[in-house]
Amino acid sequence: MKMVIRPHHIISLGGYIVEWDFPYRNLIVVNPTDEHIKIEVPVFDEDWIEEHRKLGLRITPVEYGDNYLSLWKREKSKLE
Amino acid sequence: MDKNVIETEITMGTVHSAAIEPYRVRLFVEDEIVKDAEITVGVNHRGVERIMEGLPVEKANSLTEKICGICSGVHLWNSVLVAEKGLEVEIPERASYIRIIVAELERIHSHLLYLAHGNEVLGHETFSMRLFYIRETVMELLRIIGGNRVQYGVPIIGGIRPRAELDEMKVQKIREGIDYIRGKVKEFADRFTSDPMIMSRITGVCPLNRKDALRLAVTGPTLRATGVEFDTRKEMECYDPFEFDVITQDDGDVKSNLLVRVFEIFESVKIIKQALKNLPEGAVVDRSWEMQDTDITKSYVEAPRGTLYHSYALEDGRVRNVVIRTPSIANIGAMQYALIGHHITDAQLGIVQCDPCFTCTDRAIEIIKRR
Amino acid sequence: MYSILGVIGTIIIGFIVSLWLPGLERKLIHARVQQRIGPPISSPGIMAPLKFFFKQTIMPYSPLPRLYNSLPLIGLLSVLFIFLFTVPETYQLGAFASIVAIVGFLKIEEVIYVFMGSLSKSVMSLRMPFPDLAKGAKHPNVQRSFLEDISAMRAFRLIAFGSFPLYIALFVPAVISGSISLGDIVAYQQVHGPILFSAAGVIGAIVFFIGYMILLNEYPFVILKAKADVIEGPYMEYAAKWRALVYIMRGFLMFTLATLFSVLFLGVPPSIFTWGILVNILVAVLFPMLMASFSAFAPIFTFKQFYPVTFGATILGVVALLAAFI
Incomplete structure (x- = not known):
């Protein structure tokens, strides 16, 4: 199953992660490029992050102790 | 490939x-296969x-009800359960029973919608x-209980909304309603399974094997249709007083999926009957809880489509770090593999x-930046 | 002059009756079986086309939009010709008023679906503005087709095997009466009684009915325009008056095939100068209602079910032909 991230968009993948065997709480995915990028969902394992970085996406994992909102705002301001 | x-x-x-x-x-085909x-x-x-991020918990809860138009109640229930678990709120037994009645009625209406679609x-x-x-009939029963056909909003932190309290008249109407549904669904199932044209269309069509189902984290009736005996209701404490079977089928094809849901309607009727028979007396809401900050709390509930996961932390009475995973996400993804080799x-x-419930699925947090 | 008036009058009567048939099918059978109120009886056949005639005509997305738009008219004309040759006043036209000519015109009606399918490029598939081939997509270099292309392929297959039952059934009365001319077949039945009341006639009528359903693309033989995949199939891009023509063509085809049945199996040709036209109208009303009663209880057949059913009907048709020879 795929999902399209439009150019210069930011997306938070929380609900698209199968959390049983995944080390992070959430993933903030940014498409800084000028083209659409299709990502594979749901996310099952850590390898997903590296595979999708190769497509040109900027991915920030959110750990359980992290402040999600500040990380997300940081990424959004970077994008802007 | x-x-x-x-x-x-x-x-x-x-x-x-x-x-x-x-x-x-996108289907990649050769000669229509x-x-x-x-x-x-x-x-x-x-x-x-x-949107939920930073909202007061009560508001955030009521927002979860808007995620889905079919399983709205179970989203609200699970979201309330996260708060109750974090705040260690004990709810009255009567409220727990009424929540289960509503959840099972919702399952019946969702499965009927599935069969119809x-x-x-x-x-x-x-x-x-x-x-x-x-x-x-089910929609009418839900309206009688909650005052609304789709968003009945029964659970609140500490119990249920007093509007949804069951009096003798409501109990009688629910009894009559579920008896009618049971009879009608049985007639449908008999007629449906004895129709050779339909059986020819659904038997062996698009089967998902058990190995793939487990690998792709498929849940709910779709997983049970492949023969895996797993139902989150068996893990939930509030379902302990009720006796019901976990329905499974072996083939994972369209027929198995349809039959699992037909039989689950009967099991839901069974649960509702037990709940109505043994409905405890007493209050339906306990408002004596106090707000405090909590760590990230998780809760799992068996929604009509499978295991539903809600999770958030509380900070000054506001929700933080919300994650909601709906069962359809894994289920739809798995169906790509079930289609291969079929017309x-x-x-x-x-x-x-x-x-598949795409309203449940499409909740990605996306921000549009105009260039 | 008298006979020309007869032909025109019969066509007008036939046309008026045909406008009510889709409504009868939907209101009296489908809606009743499905326990719902259903549309007003005049709605699907009369009011809907009438409404479409007054709508703005949008140019369809097609490589040849004018040809695409003219196809329903060609279909309607071919059906009109079939009807024309069943009217007794035209029996003197010889070769035209024969089963071979009717098969030829029915073929035109079938072939236009192939053209419709390949000429329609609707927004429902490839033209939908969606980044299908974005980075990360599966198989980006595969040839891509419109949904209607599948319909065109299916129409092609249906020409090859789907219309067998109807054509075989058409030849049963020809074998019994010893002539392919409609005039001779009617004359034979006026002497020997309707062909329907013989063993070969009964089997032939059943096969004719199955062929009738296949030709009208009615459930369960609806794979040409199955809602589960190709949606409306070849009709997808028709709008306004061209869509109205599609509706009228279907209604008129229903009436024409029923008339063909009453000519071939009952020996009653349509003519406004005889009471026999009432038999034609009765058959034309009964056929869609019977068809609706079957289609209301059937799912869509994929080719997995379609092939055996058509094969079975064809075998039954061959049995009818053999019985006719005996």
Whole structure:
């Protein structure tokens, strides 16, 4: 199953992660490029992050102790 | 997948007569037989989790009810359960029973909607219309309990909304309603399974094997249709007083998926009957709890489509770090594999067999930045 | 002059009756079986086309939009010719008023679906503005088709095997009466009684009915325009008056095939100068209602079910032909 991230968009993948065997709480995915990028969902394992970085996406994992909102705002301001 | 066997690509959606919700499907076919498939979701994103971030917990809870138009109640229930778990709130037993009655009525209405939609995609409009007709009874019961057909909003932190308290008249109406539904669904099941034309269309069509189902984290009735005996209700404490069976089928095909849901309607009727018979006396809400900060708390509930996961932390009475994972996400993804080797006309049926709910699925938090 | 008036009058009567048939099918059978109110009886056949005639005509997305738009008219004309040759006043036209000519015109009606399918490029598949081939997509280099292309392929297959039952059934009365001319077949039945009341006639009528359902693309034989995949199939891009023509063509085809049945199996040709036209109208009303009663209880057949059913009907048709020879 795929999902399209439009150019210069930011997306938070929380609900698209199968959390049983995944080390992070959430993933903030940014498409800084000028083209659409299709990502594979749901996310099952850590390898997903590296595979999708190769497509040109900027991915920030959110750990359980992290402040999600500040990380997300940081990424959004970077994008802007 | 060997590219050489793919003759052409057929795309359907995002608007399509067999799909009640928007999604895009690309089918790679050879002589009308599907060789590979790609389903794309996210067309209808709403970003509920982002909106919930920082809202007072009561408001955030009521927002979760808007995630889905079919299983609205179970989203609210699970969201309330997260708060109750974090705040260590004990709810009155009567409230717990009424919550279960509502959840099971919702399961019946969701499964009836599934059967009706499945028949529509099969091309059997008559069954579809009649099933929608039966479903009206459940919708009416939900309206009687919660005051609304779709968003009945029964659970609140500490119990249930006093409006949803069951008096003798309501109990009697629910009893009559579920007896009617049980009888009608039984008649439907007999007629449906004895129809050779329908059986020929659904037997062995788009099967998902057990190994793939487990690998792809498929849940709920779609997982049980492949023969795996797993139901989150058996893990939930509030379901301990009720006796019911976990329905399984072996083949994972359209027929198994339809039959699992038909039998689950009977099990739900069984649970509601037990709940009505043993309904404890007493208050339905306990408002003596106090707000405090909590760590990230998780809660799992068996929604009509499978295991539903809600999780958030509380900070100054506001929700933080919300994650909601709906069962359809894994289920729809798995259906790509079930379609392979089957005819294009069966492809939509193959996707529909997992009871996909795209409203539940499309909650990605996306922010549009205008260039 | 008298006979020309008869032909025109019969066509007008036939046309008026045919406008009510889709309504009868939907209101009296489908809606009743499905326990719902259904549309007003005049709605699907009369009011809907009338409404479409007054709508803005949008140019369809097609490589040849004018040809695409003219196809329903060609279909309607071919059906009109079939009807024309069943009217007794035209029996003197010889070769035209024969089963071979009717088969030829029916073929035109079938072939136009192939053209419709390949000429329609609707927004429902490839033209939908969606980044299908974005980075990360599966198989980006595969040839891509429109949904209607599948319909065209299916129409082609249906020409090859789907119309067998109807054509075989058409030849049963020809074998019994010893002539392919409609005039001779009617004359034979006026002497020997309707062909329907013989063993070969009964089997032939059943096969004719199955062929009738296949030709009208009615459930369960609806794979040409299955809602589960190709949606409306070849008709998808028709709008306004061209869509109205599609509706009228279907209604008129229903009436024409029923008339053909009453000519071939009952020996009653349509003519406004005889009471026999009432038999034609009765058959034309009964056929769609019977068809609706079957279609209301059937799912869509994929080719997995379609092939055996058509094969079975064809075998039954051959049995009818053999019985006719005996």
